[in-house]
Amino acid sequence: MIAETIAAALRQATDTREILIGQGVLGESAHVFRRNFGEATAALVADENTYRAAGEKARDVLLQAGVRLDATHVFPGSPRLYPEIERVEEVRRLLSSTQAIPFVVGSGTLNDIVKLAAHQVGRPYMVVATAASMDGYTSFAAAITHAGVKRVDACPAPRALVADVQVLADAPAELTSSGYGDLAGKVISGADWMIAAALGSDPIHRPAWDLIQPQLREWIAEPQRLAYGDRPALERLLGGLVMAGLAMQAARSSWPASGSEHLFSHLWEMEGLPHARREVSHGFKVALGAVASAAFHEMLLAMDFSALDVAARVRAWPTPHDLQAEVRRAFALAPLSDSAAEEALAKYDDPGRVGQHLTYIQKHWPEMRERLRAQLMPAAELARLLAKAGCPTTPEAVGLTRADLRRDYNRVRMLRRRYTALDLGFEAGIFPSLIDALFAPSGFWAQP
Numbered sequence: 001m002i003a004e005t006i007a008a009a010l011r012q013a014t015d016t017r018e019i020l021i022g023q024g025v026l027g028e029s030a031h032v033f034r035r036n037f038g039e040a041t042a043a044l045v046a047d048e049n050t051y052r053a054a055g056e057k058a059r060d061v062l063l064q065a066g067v068r069l070d071a072t073h074v075f076p077g078s079p080r081l082y083p084e085i086e087r088v089e090e091v092r093r094l095l096s097s098t099q100a101i102p103f104v105v106g107s108g109t110l111n112d113i114v115k116l117a118a119h120q121v122g123r124p125y126m127v128v129a130t131a132a133s134m135d136g137y138t139s140f141a142a143a144i145t146h147a148g149v150k151r152v153d154a155c156p157a158p159r160a161l162v163a164d165v166q167v168l169a170d171a172p173a174e175l176t177s178s179g180y181g182d183l184a185g186k187v188i189s190g191a192d193w194m195i196a197a198a199l200g201s202d203p204i205h206r207p208a209w210d211l212i213q214p215q216l217r218e219w220i221a222e223p224q225r226l227a228y229g230d231r232p233a234l235e236r237l238l239g240g241l242v243m244a245g246l247a248m249q250a251a252r253s254s255w256p257a258s259g260s261e262h263l264f265s266h267l268w269e270m271e272g273l274p275h276a277r278r279e280v281s282h283g284f285k286v287a288l289g290a291v292a293s294a295a296f297h298e299m300l301l302a303m304d305f306s307a308l309d310v311a312a313r314v315r316a317w318p319t320p321h322d323l324q325a326e327v328r329r330a331f332a333l334a335p336l337s338d339s340a341a342e343e344a345l346a347k348y349d350d351p352g353r354v355g356q357h358l359t360y361i362q363k364h365w366p367e368m369r370e371r372l373r374a375q376l377m378p379a380a381e382l383a384r385l386l387a388k389a390g391c392p393t394t395p396e397a398v399g400l401t402r403a404d405l406r407r408d409y410n411r412v413r414m415l416r417r418r419y420t421a422l423d424l425g426f427e428a429g430i431f432p433s434l435i436d437a438l439f440a441p442s443g444f445w446a447q448p
């Protein structure tokens with residue numbers, strides 16, 4: 001089922017030509033390589049963990065099929081590999097000395113490092129997935145940290161991907177939970193995209209939307225199956241994540257897969273979560289971000305904008321100068337404060353535009369609300385699904401306090417130029433009161 005869906009999606013993809021997901025398909029890696037790269041040689045990149053999980057086997061498969069390996073680069077297994085520009089340069093140097101096709105065995109970090117390095121030397125590449133942990137395999141971008149600031153660099157997605165369900169099942173359970181968090185977050189990104197599109201900020205790219213949203217509820221329906229390593233459930237999860245990547249390829253934007261829930265994860269990725277007892281994965285941050293966003297959306301949906309005083313809001317709208325000062329107060333540390341100030345300014349709408357947004361909302365909110373209700377799910381229900389998949393759903397679970405989360409709602413709003421439900425709440429002048437209500441004793445984020 002998912003194979004047919006992916007095959008249909010591949011016909012629209014610009015970079016990716018072949019995706020093979022299934023039990024035992026690691027043994028097909030050499031055929032996939034040959035079909036996509038002919039007689040080229042390969043340069044295998046992995047870390048000690050992924051090399052053990054699938055790299056060694058993939059290497060044997062390639063060699064037995066007569067594919068020549070020009071280089072093998074295995075990063076240490078610990079400390080954990082970070083997606084830093086220095087690691088990209090390491091791989092780029094390795095690739096510069098050969099004409100080989102990069103062949104990466106790994107998941108999020110390794111795939112992003114090799115994706116950008118391959119792009120820098122102008123070569124397509126292939127990935128063997130080792131975990132159903134995130135949706136970046138088939139996306140057209142790599143999230144790499146440059147001098148402490150996470151940047152999303154546009155670069156082609158892999159030409160071919162092989163994902164052996166047995167390898168995915170053997171991966172640490174936490175990685176599968178993370179993938180579920182990343183996928184379930186698409187419920188929120190869809191709703192934010194609907195708002196941004198309705199207000200004329202970013203139109204919905206219909207083919208990309210259709211690659212994810214119509215099947216999303218089905219993909220996330222049975223998280224408990226993942227907990228006991230159910231193979232079809234795992235195949236569906238990876239399939240959904242791969243589809244999200246293909247949707248980003250089709251739209252040439254991350255909008256199909258990333259809304260306000262990802263803004264939370266980006267903030268926590270850039271700042272780290274210093275009080276977390278251990279490393280918190282991307283998908284776990286998205287999971288908590290998704291619950292936080294769902295709770296905000298829910299409050300927003302309960303609003304009645306018919307009596308909104310648009311003129312008063314327009315009169316009270318901050319100047320770009322005020323806005324920048326506010327951003328600088330909210331983000332104490334450079335370089336984050338510089339990047340947020342730049343992003344907030346890029347998103348800055350002049351009072352005229354804010355007036356247009358609010359007039360539109362005042363007029364169309366009842367029907368918009370119905371469409372948003374159909375897209376969203378209650379925050380408590382989303383939290384229940386995520387918890388069943390083993391994801392964190394409270395700030396404490398990732399080392400944050402309620403006060404931290406409260407502060408971060410406001411900072412997330414200013415972090416990136418993407419327009420979300422948080423911006424709509426702010427423009428309508430109800431952002432502070434909605435946040436107060438969320439953290440009040442009867443609110444969603446009441447002190448436990």
Ligand SMILES: [Zn+2]
Nearest residue numbers: 134135182286
């Ligand atoms: Zn993600």
